[in-house]
Amino acid sequence: MSVGVIGLGIMGGAIARNLVAAGADVVGYDIDPGICAELGHQGIEIASSAKDVALAADVILTSLPSPGALAAVIGGAGGIDEAGAGDRVVVELSTLRIEDKEAAFEILQKSGIDMLDAPISGTGKQAISKDISIYASGSEAGFEKARPVFGMIARSCHYVGAFGNGSRMKFVANLLVAIHNVAAAEALVLGMKSGLDANAILKVIGDGAGSSRMFEVRGPVMVEQTYDDAGMKMDVWQKDLDIIGDFARRHGTMTPLFDTSTALYNAALEAGFRKQDTAVVCRLLEHMADLKR
Structure with missing residues (x-):
């Protein structure tokens, strides 16, 4: 073929x-x-x-x-x-x-x-x-x-x-990706700030009910801080966020978790993280929590 x-x-x-x-x-x-x-x-x-x-x-x-x-x-x-x-x-x-x-x-x-x-x-x-x-x-x-x-x-x-249904399904999937990526970063920062070892968090949480596909895929990037080797660059992701937000507004649905996540992605962009992987929201949350690594 x-x-x-x-x-x-x-x-x-x-x-x-x-x-x-x-x-x-x-x-x-x-x-x-x-x-x-x-x-x-x-x-x-x-x-x-x-x-x-x-x-x-x-x-x-x-x-x-x-x-x-x-x-x-x-x-x-x-x-x-x-x-x-x-x-x-x-x-x-x-x-x-x-x-x-x-x-x-x-x-x-x-x-x-x-x-x-x-x-x-x-x-x-x-x-x-x-x-x-x-x-x-x-x-x-x-x-x-x-x-x-x-x-x-x-x-x-x-x-x-x-x-068109393929795109509709993708928008729904990406809404979850946006939220779960931020949730993974938030959990890791909380765990590390409380004194837990980052790799231990990955292993233990990844084996339980609190895990997610984003925790599995982007959690290691957050722990290793390999943000420059981007699987999805922040500036490209911004395009996807705009599409999802517009799609939700057109259908009159409330997206409070997505909206909160989007604000954090925007803050990361404003901080200069344009070409880094979207997992870099973890670094932003670390800064907000005054977490030093």
Whole structure:
């Protein structure tokens, strides 16, 4: 099977490498020449445009940072829509507003190209070890065509129905991620300030009812303070927080825990932690608690 990957950053690059390791023929594209040069030496054929990726692949995965990037890849010069109708499916993996994905869907539909909304739950680091989950939505035929690819890059994949449901599910998941990440930091800071050993907290709490996926994944980052090796950078996470907040307001739901967590992320950004991992909220809470390590 030939698989295309457009957007070869932290997430897309990890996915492309896993596809190569799984035996797929992989063609990729990114606007960054440096990234293309690096991955071109790792078994990935580098195309000159998104259109060329679509012409070469049966399943095209897009992992992009912004609505503008998606619009350019789908309908800009050399975009996927220029490849025309064919037995291919585009799988949009990014976390973006549903309206932006729907606009892309309509453009591709006019060109006779199917598209799935299939955001990823997990960080770039988790993608390296295929410890991610995919929330796929759209046509069942498109899902079945892409299913073998999902098996090459993720530990699980859930088909959640009509186009857009994947993003709705991702927003709900990310609301929990936002809260649980802060909760993990808060618990660690309380434990350390009370005199407990940080590694002991990780081991003991991680084995009990108080643990969470974020405690397991980001707790070690907080304890080791390896924030510069980011799985999800704070400035990128800000985009996700804005999307979730807007989604909740549109549906008239109260999100008191999410709102409190968002205020702490904003404070961390204001403190200069823009390129660090989101686990860096632990450092902010340590400062607020006057905890010295």
